[in-house]
Amino acid sequence: MDIYQALVKDHRKVQDLLNVLVNLDESDSDVRKELTDKIRDELIPHSRAEEAVFYNSIRAINTAQDLVWHGYEEHMQAEALLRTLQAAEKIDVGFKKTAEKLREALNHHIQEEEERIIPVARQLFTEDEARVMCEAFEEMKPEVREEGIVQTTLDMIANMMPPRLAAPLRTFTLKS
Numbered sequence: 001m002d003i004y005q006a007l008v009k010d011h012r013k014v015q016d017l018l019n020v021l022v023n024l025d026e027s028d029s030d031v032r033k034e035l036t037d038k039i040r041d042e043l044i045p046h047s048r049a050e051e052a053v054f055y056n057s058i059r060a061i062n063t064a065q066d067l068v069w070h071g072y073e074e075h076m077q078a079e080a081l082l083r084t085l086q087a088a089e090k091i092d093v094g095f096k097k098t099a100e101k102l103r104e105a106l107n108h109h110i111q112e113e114e115e116r117i118i119p120v121a122r123q124l125f126t127e128d129e130a131r132v133m134c135e136a137f138e139e140m141k142p143e144v145r146e147e148g149i150v151q152t153t154l155d156m157i158a159n160m161m162p163p164r165l166a167a168p169l170r171t172f173t174l175k176s
């Protein structure tokens with residue numbers, strides 16, 4: 001498998017979960033919580049590993065920077081909506097509306113990645129590189145899945161910074 005296939009596979013998984021989520025019976029609070037957690041466990045590890053492995057490899061070659069920054073921006077927006085959804089799930093207010101907003105935001109983001117960022121990346125990387133990136137991507141996801149909200153936020157900031165500036169931030173970890 002290469003990185004492009006791995007990204008698309010994850011995208012379909014999270015889109016399927018979001019489709020179930022927006023069509024849920026509002027009274028089904030147990031399933032609602034379970035599904036919200038599942039979406040979190042797919043979305044956050046995907047986004048962090050995608051930034052670290054995929055976006056930053058593109059940035060390293062120094063092209064398509066705007067596209068990548070736009071991707072970061074959309075990750076932030078999606079995660080803000082996910083946090084709102086988690087709160088809405090707990091207090092039982094505005095859940096469906098937030099779920100619909102999250103689905104809309106992610107469908108848009110996924111479409112941009114697949115139609116704009118992946119084609120650019122295909123021009124930049126060899127097949128071997130695309131396979132190595134896939135391995136690194138899959139390896140990183142379970143690590144992120146174990147992290148809490150503060151650590152994943154620090155990770156995102158570190159991903160966005162130039163490596164030399166990100167190093168101190170990466171050592172400022174809650175894991176140790």
Ligand SMILES: [Fe+2]
Nearest residue numbers: 007011050113
């Ligand atoms: Fe993605």
Ligand SMILES: [Fe+2]
Nearest residue numbers: 047050071113
């Ligand atoms: Fe993304």
